[in-house]
Amino acid sequence: MKLHEYQSKQIFSRYGIPIPRxxxxxxxxxxxxxxxxxxxxxxxxxxxxxxGRGKAGGIRLAKDPIEAEEIAAKIxxxxxxxxxxxKVLIDEAASIHSEIYLGITNDRxxxxxxxxxxxxxxxxxxxxxxxxxxxxxxxxxxPLLGLRDYQARDLAAGIDLPREHWxxxxxxxxxLWKTYxxxxxxxxxxxxxxxxxxxxxxxxxxxxxxxxxALFRHPEFSEMRDLDVEAPAEVxxxxxxxxxxxxxxxxxxxVNGAGLAMATMDILKLFGGNPAxxxxxxxxxxxxxxxxxxxxxLSDPNVRTVLLNVFGGxxxxxxxxxxxxxxxxxxxxxxxxIVRLVGTNAEEGRRILADAQMITAETLVxxxxxxxxxxxxxxG
Amino acid sequence: xxxxxxxDTRLLVQGITGNEGLFxxxxxxxxxxxIVAGVTPGKGGExxxxxxxxxxxxxxLAVEAxxxxxxxxxxxxxxxxxxxxxxxxxxxxLIVCITEGIPVQDMMCVRHYLDxxxxxxxxxxxxxxxxxxxCKVGIIPxxxxxxxxxxxxxxxxxxxxxxxxxxxxxxxxxSTCVGIxxxxxxxxxxxxxxxxxxxxxxxxxxxxxxxxxxxxxxxxAEFIAxxxxxxxxxxxxxxxxxxxxxxxxxxxxxxxxxxLAQDKIRALQEAGVKVARHPEEIPDLLPV
Numbered sequence: 001m002k003l004h005e006y007q008s009k010q011i012f013s014r015y016g017i018p019i020p021r022x023x024x025x026x027x028x029x030x031x032x033x034x035x036x037x038x039x040x041x042x043x044x045x046x047x048x049x050x051x052g053r054g055k056a057g058g059i060r061l062a063k064d065p066i067e068a069e070e071i072a073a074k075i076x077x078x079x080x081x082x083x084x085x086x087k088v089l090i091d092e093a094a095s096i097h098s099e100i101y102l103g104i105t106n107d108r109x110x111x112x113x114x115x116x117x118x119x120x121x122x123x124x125x126x127x128x129x130x131x132x133x134x135x136x137x138x139x140x141x142x143p144l145l146g147l148r149d150y151q152a153r154d155l156a157a158g159i160d161l162p163r164e165h166w167x168x169x170x171x172x173x174x175x176l177w178k179t180y181x182x183x184x185x186x187x188x189x190x191x192x193x194x195x196x197x198x199x200x201x202x203x204x205x206x207x208x209x210x211x212x213x214a215l216f217r218h219p220e221f222s223e224m225r226d227l228d229v230e231a232p233a234e235v236x237x238x239x240x241x242x243x244x245x246x247x248x249x250x251x252x253x254x255v256n257g258a259g260l261a262m263a264t265m266d267i268l269k270l271f272g273g274n275p276a277x278x279x280x281x282x283x284x285x286x287x288x289x290x291x292x293x294x295x296x297x298l299s300d301p302n303v304r305t306v307l308l309n310v311f312g313g314x315x316x317x318x319x320x321x322x323x324x325x326x327x328x329x330x331x332x333x334x335x336x337x338i339v340r341l342v343g344t345n346a347e348e349g350r351r352i353l354a355d356a357q358m359i360t361a362e363t364l365v366x367x368x369x370x371x372x373x374x375x376x377x378x379x380g
Numbered sequence: 381x382x383x384x385x386x387x388d389t390r391l392l393v394q395g396i397t398g399n400e401g402l403f404x405x406x407x408x409x410x411x412x413x414x415i416v417a418g419v420t421p422g423k424g425g426e427x428x429x430x431x432x433x434x435x436x437x438x439x440x441l442a443v444e445a446x447x448x449x450x451x452x453x454x455x456x457x458x459x460x461x462x463x464x465x466x467x468x469x470x471x472x473x474l475i476v477c478i479t480e481g482i483p484v485q486d487m488m489c490v491r492h493y494l495d496x497x498x499x500x501x502x503x504x505x506x507x508x509x510x511x512x513x514x515c516k517v518g519i520i521p522x523x524x525x526x527x528x529x530x531x532x533x534x535x536x537x538x539x540x541x542x543x544x545x546x547x548x549x550x551x552x553x554x555s556t557c558v559g560i561x562x563x564x565x566x567x568x569x570x571x572x573x574x575x576x577x578x579x580x581x582x583x584x585x586x587x588x589x590x591x592x593x594x595x596x597x598x599x600x601a602e603f604i605a606x607x608x609x610x611x612x613x614x615x616x617x618x619x620x621x622x623x624x625x626x627x628x629x630x631x632x633x634x635x636x637x638x639x640l641a642q643d644k645i646r647a648l649q650e651a652g653v654k655v656a657r658h659p660e661e662i663p664d665l666l667p668v
Contacts, residue, residue, distance in 0.1 A: 106484055108564050108594045111491050143488040184483055213630060214483035216458055243628040247620075258562060258628025259536025259591050262617035267658040269620045278621070280628040283537070311538045311545070313507070313521045342545065343521060364542065364660050
């Protein structure tokens with residue numbers, strides 16, 4: 001789960017990282033009030049969960065409250081990469097001497113957290129990593145020991161930060177480490193961390209991603225979730241414990257297990273079809289969950305056929321079949337349905353579906369070929 | 381022969397009185413696995429499976445009483461990390477964690493701690509291990525595979541079942557099938573299992589089932605090219621997955637241009653691995 005800039009920076013501030021004075025606004029009037037309270041030149045920043053806000057015109061300076069109101073009105077009317085801007089952050093404008101990158105993330109290959117710093121702050125760090133990797137200093141952290149002072153010092157020295165700023169930099173690094181661990185972040189990033197002309201370090205921008213698996217111990221984040229970044233069907237799916245990702249094709253897929261769901265999408269493509277979605281009904285899916293899955297799947301108007309592929313293990317095929325029959329009464333699908341049931345109670349499942357006018361398949365190849373033919377109008 | 385588990389496995393089930401724990405305990409026992417104990421804190425002294433399996437309050441007590449040498453974990457995600465530490469500290473050399481949804485920072489601590497001990501963790505978020513005809517630890521259905529000489533290692537669950545079943549239909553048997561799990565950080569990776577298969581005299585060929593996310597398949601490819609003599613066939617799921625979208629498994633996501641299926645397939649092919657286009661093609665690619 002991604003957090004907005006203003007949310008991330010508020011959290012940083014709680015862990016002692018200095019941030020600019022500022023507040024978030026949902027209307028242009030609020031923006032003006034905030035600018036009045038700040039009483040200095042401000043920067044108006046679109047709060048959307050995509051990169052490239054600056055290039056799209058979503059970050060602009062305003063010299064006074066009236067201009068802040070005008071700019072906020074314009075930005076709040078924008079869509080950036082298809083996402084509506086619902087909030088703007090009004091921050092005190094900073095006088096920048098230099099820009100630093102500082103971030104902590106999980107290094108999968110090293111199986112440890114890694115803290116990274118670069119003197120090339122303020123720009124896309126992945127671009128820096130591609131073109132001038134030597135400008136990024138990386139230090140791996142022992143998860144049981146945490147960030148040590150000497151490691152933060154190594155980073156400061158590595159990016160040629162003048163010595164008089166080391167102490168402050170080390171404090172920011174520790175703050176970011178605490179943020180990362182205590183919030184169960186998979187990414188906590190300050191870009192840029194600026195050195196101001198008044199010789200202060202300030203987190204001008206912030207980005208955090210929280211580990212979805214850890215949300216159970218962070219109830220405070222659940223209300224911070226921005227539903228705009230997810231398709232409504234994805235939000236609905238999560239309610240039922242389903243994992244759904246919408247794609248561009250026309251063959252709706254319902255599968256148990258993430259790996260098998262991906263493999264099912266792949267085999268459709270291999271035979272010339274196009275999957276409309278990824279949908280994992282999970283282990284031990286019951287009839288209710290299956291019914292919800294079918295409803296969500298058919299809410300996509302592009303779906304011209306449905307492929308149901310279930311390999312029963314913990315999931316029982318008869319339960320799945322009951323779910324399908326129930327859902328069919330409710331949603332009355334007008335598209336052909338191809339069903340493949342294998343494994344636990346598969347025969348019972350097939351018997352339940354026998355009257356339901358479905359196309360059955362024995363193998364994965366056969367199921368994929370029939371689904372592709374059906375999507376082209378050749379079956380059904 | 382087989383790797384990791386066999387007739388000498390003395391299994392302990394952590395979370396044995398829960399719904400899932402009990403259901404799969406019954407399945408594993410029916411398969412012939414020697415289940416010697418269960419652990420549920422607060423339920424020590426009870427018995428399950430018609431009085432056949434004693435329940436203990438702690439792993440340490442269970443090990444002292446029954447000499448269990450393998451543990452399988454079915455406890456919910458918020459307690460699973462503790463369950464792994466408990467098993468490791470009780471001296472269990474092989475821990476199989478089925479639980480899905482463990483926070484990744486917890487797993488980094490677990491992995492770091494276990495690396496300092498003589499203890500192997502399989503999973504989490506995995507279907508477990510099956511040595512057909514001998515022993516089953518986890519949730520892989522027993523009847524979809526027959527004993528033989530193909531070793532299987534996989535990051536997936538039901539996709540693994542699909543492959544086992546496709547092999548069985550062609551009368552191809554399996555020495556051991558290891559599900560290493562779909563999380564970004566797991567206890568055992570491809571290379572660990574590949575090297576065990578390379579050394580196991582009864583495994584003659586290996587099937588590797590990978591998916592998008594991370595670089596474990598690429599590192600496996602390097603290992604296969606330089607260290608393995610046995611033939612390997614692979615399948616990689618997620619060729620049609622869009623970048624930036626998590627495909628169910630916490631680990632199955634293409635991030636920042638890495639973790640693509642195409643890169644993994646290329647790396648494996650360059651290492652001399654035959655890569656199947658779909659799961660049912662795997663039996664055709666295994667050398668006879």
